[in-house]
Amino acid sequence: MINFHPDNALLAAYAADTLPLSMTLAVAIHVEFCPACAQRVADFERRLAESVLIAEPADAPAEPAFDDMLSYILAQPAEPLALPAAEPAIEINGQSFWLPRALRHIGRQNWQQMGDIGRSRLLLDEASSGRASLMFLSAGASVPQHTHKGMELTLPISGAFRDELGEYIPGDFILRDSRIAHQPRSKEGCLCFALLDAPVQFTQGLPRILNNFGDLLY
Numbered sequence: 001m002i003n004f005h006p007d008n009a010l011l012a013a014y015a016a017d018t019l020p021l022s023m024t025l026a027v028a029i030h031v032e033f034c035p036a037c038a039q040r041v042a043d044f045e046r047r048l049a050e051s052v053l054i055a056e057p058a059d060a061p062a063e064p065a066f067d068d069m070l071s072y073i074l075a076q077p078a079e080p081l082a083l084p085a086a087e088p089a090i091e092i093n094g095q096s097f098w099l100p101r102a103l104r105h106i107g108r109q110n111w112q113q114m115g116d117i118g119r120s121r122l123l124l125d126e127a128s129s130g131r132a133s134l135m136f137l138s139a140g141a142s143v144p145q146h147t148h149k150g151m152e153l154t155l156p157i158s159g160a161f162r163d164e165l166g167e168y169i170p171g172d173f174i175l176r177d178s179r180i181a182h183q184p185r186s187k188e189g190c191l192c193f194a195l196l197d198a199p200v201q202f203t204q205g206l207p208r209i210l211n212n213f214g215d216l217l218y
């Protein structure tokens with residue numbers, strides 16, 4: 001069962017379409033996994049639609065163009081139109097993984113591998129909102145213990161991982177700030193969506209070796 005969810009402020013901002021693209025993707029992936037948050041998003045969208053209707057004074061003659069626009073909006077299906085799946089699965093190290101709908105049309109860099117950790121950066125062309133990547137931890141992989149100068153969002157897509165604070169499964173929306181030092185590891189292997197808004201800082205080990213890891217993670 002999914003234990004970690006975006007808070008209401010994030011879900012409301014997602015419904016209002018005011019989040020940066022990288023965070024929009026993160027919430028969209030979670031919502032694909034989580035019927036409870038999908039319902040909350042639908043509630044926020046309904047309230048937004050109602051506030052548009054209430055904002056229009058009842059006695060003012062409505063502009064025909066506005067009426068047309070409104071009936072067009074209300075006639076749209078509640079669910080986003082399903083685009084043909086260009087790439088429903090991705091291949092990593094000979095294994096095939098299901099890819100969330102939100103990620104299927106996003107370009108990615110080639111996989112970069114360091115030891116048993118791989119990364120493919122998403123091409124979002126959006127420098128201000130952090131760096132989004134797919135991360136792949138092979139079975140038995142562990143990331144050196146680190147903390148963050150900023151925010152770290154991790155969302156498992158396939159497989160589980162754990163750190164000092166718990167165990168996480170596909171769909172978990174794990175948002176951490178700079179106060180947390182942790183060492184993620186995966187017993188069976190794990191494909192994750194990862195979003196960082198600043199480089200990681202390693203808390204132990206040899207800086208020279210770890211700098212390469214830092215480049216891979218950010």
Ligand SMILES: [Zn+2]
Nearest residue numbers: 005034036037
């Ligand atoms: Zn949720």
